[in-house]
Amino acid sequence: MxxxxxxxxxxxxxxxxxxxxxxxxxxxxxxSHIDLxxxxxxxxxxxxxxxxxxKTKVLEFTEVGSGAFSKLPxxxxxxxxxxIFMSDINExxxxxxxxxxxxxxxVFLIDHHPSENKTKDNVLKTKSEHCAAWIIYNLGSKITNLxxxxxxxxxxxxxxxxxxxxxxxxxxxxxxPDLTKDNLMDSEPGNLSETINAGITYFKxxxxxxxxxxxKGKTKKLEKYHKxxxxxxxNLIDEFHKKAEFYSEKNLYFYYASPxxxxxxxxxxxxxxxxxxxxxxxASDVKNEKDFVKVSSRNQSGNVNLNELxxxxxxxxxxxxxxxxxxxxxxxxMKKDLEKFKQNILA
Numbered sequence: 001m002x003x004x005x006x007x008x009x010x011x012x013x014x015x016x017x018x019x020x021x022x023x024x025x026x027x028x029x030x031x032s033h034i035d036l037x038x039x040x041x042x043x044x045x046x047x048x049x050x051x052x053x054x055k056t057k058v059l060e061f062t063e064v065g066s067g068a069f070s071k072l073p074x075x076x077x078x079x080x081x082x083x084i085f086m087s088d089i090n091e092x093x094x095x096x097x098x099x100x101x102x103x104x105x106x107v108f109l110i111d112h113h114p115s116e117n118k119t120k121d122n123v124l125k126t127k128s129e130h131c132a133a134w135i136i137y138n139l140g141s142k143i144t145n146l147x148x149x150x151x152x153x154x155x156x157x158x159x160x161x162x163x164x165x166x167x168x169x170x171x172x173x174x175x176x177p178d179l180t181k182d183n184l185m186d187s188e189p190g191n192l193s194e195t196i197n198a199g200i201t202y203f204k205x206x207x208x209x210x211x212x213x214x215x216k217g218k219t220k221k222l223e224k225y226h227k228x229x230x231x232x233x234x235n236l237i238d239e240f241h242k243k244a245e246f247y248s249e250k251n252l253y254f255y256y257a258s259p260x261x262x263x264x265x266x267x268x269x270x271x272x273x274x275x276x277x278x279x280x281x282x283a284s285d286v287k288n289e290k291d292f293v294k295v296s297s298r299n300q301s302g303n304v305n306l307n308e309l310x311x312x313x314x315x316x317x318x319x320x321x322x323x324x325x326x327x328x329x330x331x332x333x334m335k336k337d338l339e340k341f342k343q344n345i346l347a
């Protein structure tokens with residue numbers, strides 16, 4: 001069965017041409033996001049490069065947002081990097097520094113986040129429903145055998161809601177025939193996604209540790225952290241039910257959480273499945289940045305464009321960034337502007 005992926009920017013051959021242009025003199029880096037999609041994407045890219053006899057010199061995981069790419073040129077110059085793959089990263093979140101990076105190195109971006117930027121060269125962009133790992137898995141499967149990684153790509157597609165696309169769901173069913181949209185999280189890839197996501201949350205800031213465990217097939221070592229994270233998630237959900245503010249005119253829940261771990265995204269996702277027709281916004285402090293707040297938003301109905309809502313929320317706010325998908329998006333801004341943010345999104 002053919003896996004159909006529609007590209008909004010670029011075409012498959014652009015990736016293969018960039019790959020074929022890498023010589024023995026080049027030193028290659030991979031930059032990827034810090035979630036499961038980012039880790040899987042980086043792993044698939046590394047396997048593709050390995051099949052071509054190319055060693056990854058630097059592997060970097062990063063948050064997105066203003067200034068996210070500012071320190072990378074200095075680091076990469078020190079390592080004498082010449083070519084860079086970026087995966088699952090919305091370049092719009094730090095576009096000025098993204099452009100600087102492209103001016104100093106040969107960069108190829110593979111992503112599925114909506115973007116209004118006009119960079120076309122060495123960019124592959126799809127609709128949000130196709131996660132970055134799924135894109136790269138398809139690209140790589142045409143030049144090397146990635147069969148051993150099919151459970152991982154399925155786990156990532158579940159986390160990223162890629163199964164909402166009929167063709168993507170058929171791929172999941174092809175590999176796991178008993179899978180339905182009601183038992184996704186009880187399936188083998190569903191359990192794997194929860195286990196890896198728990199590890200990413202528990203070891204936030206040390207994504208390379210998770211990458212190495214996944215690469216070596218040692219994800220069972222993360223199961224004990226899964227139990228810890230699940231307990232904290234349930235506590236946050238219980239608190240949400242007691243304390244969340246509901247704005248009926250916008251059909252929107254807003255809750256300021258104080259989690260032990262970075263869980264706003266996971267909790268917002270779970271609550272959005274409980275309240276599929278409502279907008280869920282979970283805010284929390286930013287670790288190591290006491291003056292900032294981050295928010296995660298979800299709405300499963302698709303009736304609200306959360307990418308636009310988050311951008312509307314930060315209008316007029318200093319040092320703020322926002323972006324994501326129609327049904328899942330995020331923002332970061334200074335704590336002093338919390339009320340202004342709420343006014344913006346409720347206006």
